[in-house]
Amino acid sequence: MTSLRPITDLTADEARRIALRAQGFLGALDRRSGVRGILRHLGAVQLDTISVLARSHELIPYARLGAVSRKTVEKAYWTETHAFEYWSHAACILPVEEWPHFAFRRRAYRNRPHWNHDLPDGTYDQVIKQLRAEGPLTATELGGAKRTSEWWDWSGTKVAVERALMYGEVVCVERRGWKRVYDLAERAVPQALLHDELDDTECLRRLVRLAGQSLGVGTRADIADYHRLKGEQVDAVIADSGLVPVTVEGWGKPAWADPAALETPPRGRHRTTLLSPFDSLIWERARTERIFGFTHRLEAYVPKQKRVYGYFAMPVLAGGRLVGRVDPAREGRTLVAKQATLDGPKAVPAVAQALVEAASWVDCTDVRVERVDAPELREPLVRELARLTG
Numbered sequence: 001m002t003s004l005r006p007i008t009d010l011t012a013d014e015a016r017r018i019a020l021r022a023q024g025f026l027g028a029l030d031r032r033s034g035v036r037g038i039l040r041h042l043g044a045v046q047l048d049t050i051s052v053l054a055r056s057h058e059l060i061p062y063a064r065l066g067a068v069s070r071k072t073v074e075k076a077y078w079t080e081t082h083a084f085e086y087w088s089h090a091a092c093i094l095p096v097e098e099w100p101h102f103a104f105r106r107r108a109y110r111n112r113p114h115w116n117h118d119l120p121d122g123t124y125d126q127v128i129k130q131l132r133a134e135g136p137l138t139a140t141e142l143g144g145a146k147r148t149s150e151w152w153d154w155s156g157t158k159v160a161v162e163r164a165l166m167y168g169e170v171v172c173v174e175r176r177g178w179k180r181v182y183d184l185a186e187r188a189v190p191q192a193l194l195h196d197e198l199d200d201t202e203c204l205r206r207l208v209r210l211a212g213q214s215l216g217v218g219t220r221a222d223i224a225d226y227h228r229l230k231g232e233q234v235d236a237v238i239a240d241s242g243l244v245p246v247t248v249e250g251w252g253k254p255a256w257a258d259p260a261a262l263e264t265p266p267r268g269r270h271r272t273t274l275l276s277p278f279d280s281l282i283w284e285r286a287r288t289e290r291i292f293g294f295t296h297r298l299e300a301y302v303p304k305q306k307r308v309y310g311y312f313a314m315p316v317l318a319g320g321r322l323v324g325r326v327d328p329a330r331e332g333r334t335l336v337a338k339q340a341t342l343d344g345p346k347a348v349p350a351v352a353q354a355l356v357e358a359a360s361w362v363d364c365t366d367v368r369v370e371r372v373d374a375p376e377l378r379e380p381l382v383r384e385l386a387r388l389t390g
Contacts, residue, residue, distance in 0.1 A: 035076035055178075059274075142158075
């Protein structure tokens with residue numbers, strides 16, 4: 001790795017704009033490709049149980065495309081074997097074309113010597129038999145997801161079907177009422193993609209390349225984090241990945257870029273929008289701080305009395321900058337900004353616009369502001385909201 005010499009010097013601003021374009025927030029997206037295009041472009045869309053305005057995987061295309069309907073989002077992800085759910089950055093929706101690239105992870109799970117849950121004798125084979133005869137099915141339809149109400153106390157059936165998911169014999173083909181719906185991979189994955197022929201090195205090389213394309217430019221840690229690879233796995237393949245070494249002003253660490261991202265300067269319209277805390281633009285804290293000078297932390301799992309910005313504080317993106325954050329809630333048809341933090345008076349119009357557009361998307365007719373961290377900005381924000389909704 002030390003033999004690689006940076007071939008391009010980027011300013012911090014150039015790197016920021018390259019990252020925004022790579023993530024679909026700068027320039028003209030091919031809107032005809034819609035949600036499916038966003039998924040292919042990003043390579044992974046993280047799932048999470050929290051739903052405030054909407055679930056995170058719905059917020060991802062909204063942030064880039066605007067008011068696409070939630071039904072359209074679900075249909076685009078799951079219809080016609082377009083996607084599958086697997087362990088990438090976390091539990092993620094992935095383009096079905098990436099199935100072969102995760103063969104290295106499926107093999108690692110099959111060779112894993114120890115598990116946290118015991119697998120009762122015969123249960124695995126029974127689950128596969130039942131799915132073959134009756135699938136697709138949820139864990140409940142297979143015989144029960146839990147033994148008790150404790151989240152970790154899985155039934156033998158749930159243990160078996162989740163193990164089969166990790167092995168790649170079973171696929172999550174959709175979420176129904178937030179429950180995974182399982183089917184056999186042989187039915188759910190197109191035959192041309194249903195193989196584990198790629199060796200580990202080739203899987204890693206392709207995922208590193210794809211991560212670099214989705215990031216535009218990133219450090220070793222950024223690239224590794226995208227699909228949760230190990231640093232040494234990135235080191236082993238990055239020289240052959242097609243990414244090119246660059247230096248970025250102020251980063252202090254070696255970086256790599258997608259060569260296509262360096263060919264033309266990033267130009268075009270910026271999105272103004274609320275971002276899910278699980279958006280791939282900001283899901284890695286160190287990268288977010290490095291690129292935007294913005295400290296981002298999900299506080300949903302922080303004790304209430306220790307929260308600084310709120311339960312599900314959503315950063316506000318405007319003009320290619322993170323200009324504040326809003327902790328939203330819904331009361332009937334009112335979108336409530338329980339807490340708003342603005343980066344000065346100039347952020348007021350953008351935060352107001354982001355709130356009004358989000359309210360319209362989730363069929364709210366009003367926006368109410370409860371608290372603004374800088375009290376002197378509360379009245380300007382309320383006025384701007386009134387202007388936009390009046």
